Amino acid sequence: MDVEKVFHMKGGVDDTSYAQNSSLQKKASDRVKHITLETLQGLYLATNPETLNIADLGCSSGPNTLSTIKDLIGAIEAITHKTQQSEPEFRIYLNDLPTNDFNSIFQALPEFYKALKREKSDGTPCVYIAGFPGSFYGRIFPNNYLHFVYSSYSLHWLSKVPKGLYDEQGKSINRGGIYIDEASPPQVVEAYVKQFQEDFSLFLRSRSLELVTGGRTVLILLGRRGPNHIDRGNSFFWKLLSRSFALLISQGKIEQEKLDTYEVHFYAPTKEEIEAEVRKEGSFELKRLEMFEVTKKDYEYNGWSYGTTVAMTVRAIQESMISHHFGENILDTLFDTYAKLIDEEMGRQEIRPITHVLVLKKMVTVQSGSDHIR
Amino acid sequence: MEEAIIDFYGTNFPDRVGVADLGCSSGPNCLLALSEILDTIFGVCNNMNRPTPEIIAYLNDLPGNDFNSIFGLLPAFHQTLKEEKGSDFGPCFLSGMPGSFYGRLLPRNTLHFVHSSSGLHWLSQICCRYIVLVLSQGVIEKEKIDSFDAPYYAPCPEELETQIEKEGSFIIDRLEAFEIEWDGGEGSTFAKDHGRKCDTVTRGQRVSKITRAVVESMIESHFGVGEDVMDDLFRRYADVVDNHFLKTKATYANIIITLTKKC
Numbered sequence: 001m002d003v004e005k006v007f008h009m010k011g012g013v014d015d016t017s018y019a020q021n022s023s024l025q026k027k028a029s030d031r032v033k034h035i036t037l038e039t040l041q042g043l044y045l046a047t048n049p050e051t052l053n054i055a056d057l058g059c060s061s062g063p064n065t066l067s068t069i070k071d072l073i074g075a076i077e078a079i080t081h082k083t084q085q086s087e088p089e090f091r092i093y094l095n096d097l098p099t100n101d102f103n104s105i106f107q108a109l110p111e112f113y114k115a116l117k118r119e120k121s122d123g124t125p126c127v128y129i130a131g132f133p134g135s136f137y138g139r140i141f142p143n144n145y146l147h148f149v150y151s152s153y154s155l156h157w158l159s160k161v162p163k164g165l166y167d168e169q170g171k172s173i174n175r176g177g178i179y180i181d182e183a184s185p186p187q188v189v190e191a192y193v194k195q196f197q198e199d200f201s202l203f204l205r206s207r208s209l210e211l212v213t214g215g216r217t218v219l220i221l222l223g224r225r226g227p228n229h230i231d232r233g234n235s236f237f238w239k240l241l242s243r244s245f246a247l248l249i250s251q252g253k254i255e256q257e258k259l260d261t262y263e264v265h266f267y268a269p270t271k272e273e274i275e276a277e278v279r280k281e282g283s284f285e286l287k288r289l290e291m292f293e294v295t296k297k298d299y300e301y302n303g304w305s306y307g308t309t310v311a312m313t314v315r316a317i318q319e320s321m322i323s324h325h326f327g328e329n330i331l332d333t334l335f336d337t338y339a340k341l342i343d344e345e346m347g348r349q350e351i352r353p354i355t356h357v358l359v360l361k362k363m364v365t366v367q368s369g370s371d372h373i374r
Numbered sequence: 375m376e377e378a379i380i381d382f383y384g385t386n387f388p389d390r391v392g393v394a395d396l397g398c399s400s401g402p403n404c405l406l407a408l409s410e411i412l413d414t415i416f417g418v419c420n421n422m423n424r425p426t427p428e429i430i431a432y433l434n435d436l437p438g439n440d441f442n443s444i445f446g447l448l449p450a451f452h453q454t455l456k457e458e459k460g461s462d463f464g465p466c467f468l469s470g471m472p473g474s475f476y477g478r479l480l481p482r483n484t485l486h487f488v489h490s491s492s493g494l495h496w497l498s499q500i501c502c503r504y505i506v507l508v509l510s511q512g513v514i515e516k517e518k519i520d521s522f523d524a525p526y527y528a529p530c531p532e533e534l535e536t537q538i539e540k541e542g543s544f545i546i547d548r549l550e551a552f553e554i555e556w557d558g559g560e561g562s563t564f565a566k567d568h569g570r571k572c573d574t575v576t577r578g579q580r581v582s583k584i585t586r587a588v589v590e591s592m593i594e595s596h597f598g599v600g601e602d603v604m605d606d607l608f609r610r611y612a613d614v615v616d617n618h619f620l621k622t623k624a625t626y627a628n629i630i631i632t633l634t635k636k637c
Contacts, residue, residue: 103441
């Protein structure tokens with residue numbers, strides 16, 4: 001399955017859309033908002049640019065990206081208001097795969113600009129927003145184009161399902177699992193690790209060319225605590241989805257063969273794995289790397305159980321891939337089952353996925369030339 | 375367009391070139407203008423044995439435009455660029471820039487070429503006359519018809535010249551008018567492109583489809599009519615236009631203008 005052609009968050013605004021089911025992602029980015037805004041403010045004070053070029057990589061559709069943009073603009077206004085300077089021009093570049101629902105973000109822009117105007121007492125900020133579609137595993141922007149790169153809840157998605165997962169017949173060697181679990185042979189783990197290393201290092205190389213010297217990045221992504229891939233964190237959520245598929249197979253709703261050929265293009269790195277790639281690439285100074293949890297205690301009751309909220313969140317993300325592979329008919333049953341399994345497991349023992357927040361400062365471009373966009 | 379690009383690029387060789395297509399719309403033609411611009415830059419650089427610049431392309435239209443369908447075409451567009459021009463071309467970065475071109479879209483000194491091609495003015499002209507005629511034959515309130523005004527203006531070359539000179543930033547390199555038949559002419563590939571034999575689609579039906587694609591949202595918004603009424607409206611409109619073609623040749627005027635920004 002060509003991830004770039006199939007994978008996208010569920011567009012639109014209906015009940016199963018990403019727009020309606022991305023509150024957990026918002027909780028995560030809000031938790032570290034102070035880090036994001038401080039980093040941007042630090043950059044602005046150090047470089048004082050007349051124009052501030054900001055990219056959101058993996059912006060998706062839904063309200064989160066414009067909410068972040070508003071906060072970023074507000075953070076700079078707080079400085080210029082205090083120092084009585086004139087504000088910079090804001091150039092905001094929204095990036096996601098070409099299959100993303102950009103229309104819904106663009107349609108929200110007139111109202112967004114009006115709201116910015118309403119909230120400012122002394123003139124509208126000068127804001128230009130454009131969409132740059134393409135995979136962030138590779139070049140999206142020209143050289144030295146950006147001051148600030150933000151990416152939230154996108155980098156745990158790999159560029160593709162690792163090739164090493166499939167045998168010559170196209171069958172997965174992962175024995176009925178869809179991610180790394182207890183039954184996964186070592187080659188499965190190696191395949192995922194290798195794919196992450198290739199992808200993340202390409203991400204860093206590309207951003208290194210696109211950022212000005214002194215530019216900053218704030219990256220928020222799912223991860224794991226320790227070297228063991230099997231934990232009661234993100235990998236456990238995939239294990240439960242695997243079990244949900246297995247239940248549907250036992251009910252005759254899915255063929256075993258379909259599950260045998262399905263794997264997710266996801267990886268939850270450790271701190272050390274992230275640090276290693278940053279060090280290896282060499283352009284960036286690692287300013288900050290912290291872990292935090294977004295768990296049931298952060299969840300605000302919305303009429304649904306925690307399990308249903310997580311299931312609907314995952315559905316909005318995975319629906320494109322699952323319906324492409326298994327068909328649409330099983331979606332409701334699959335995610336009902338998944339929601340129930342999550343609630344049951346949470347009743348036994350909490351599931352505690354972790355998130356990393358990573359702040360990098362571009363020091364020098366190590367390689368010459370450019371990795372051309374694909 | 376080629377002449378304008380050759381003219382500029384023949385004497386200036388910026389490392390980075392900003393290109394915009396204003397009112398790019400969506401559909402299979404939306405990347406046509408950009409393709410031609412890139413082809414021309416490639417040709418000029420080849421002839422002068424120079425490397426191609428980095429190109430940033432901004433595809434602009436109103437926020438309600440279907441940008442998703444444009445972006446869906448981009449992977450294949452990049453692939454074709456690579457195959458036809460090789461990996462050393464560019465690189466070329468493509469973006470969608472939503473907003474009205476009546477006002478600022480981009481930061482200062484971003485662009486080297488701006489292209490804009492709009493058929494709205496002529497479509498609205500024939501539409502206003504015949505749509506109103508067809509509507510008045512139906513069950514639409516007179517009040518609604520009387521208050522329907524399409525937001526267009528079809529200037530003549532002199533009016534354009536006056537405004538350009540008044541604003542003062544641009545020199546006019548070329549200003550020409552030419553005619554095209556309402557449906558693109560008998561030799562048009564419209565019917566072939568849509569998998570139909572020419573003789574099963576009348577000229578009026580072709581005009582009706584072209585018009586509908588542009589004005590439907592305006593009519594829906596003003597008159598609040600449903601799909602059945604819309605279908606009926608444009609069926610009858612096609613008949614009216616076919617009758618018109620029987621009596622007279624029907625053409626509309628296009629103006630092409632190339633400008634250079636003064637230093």
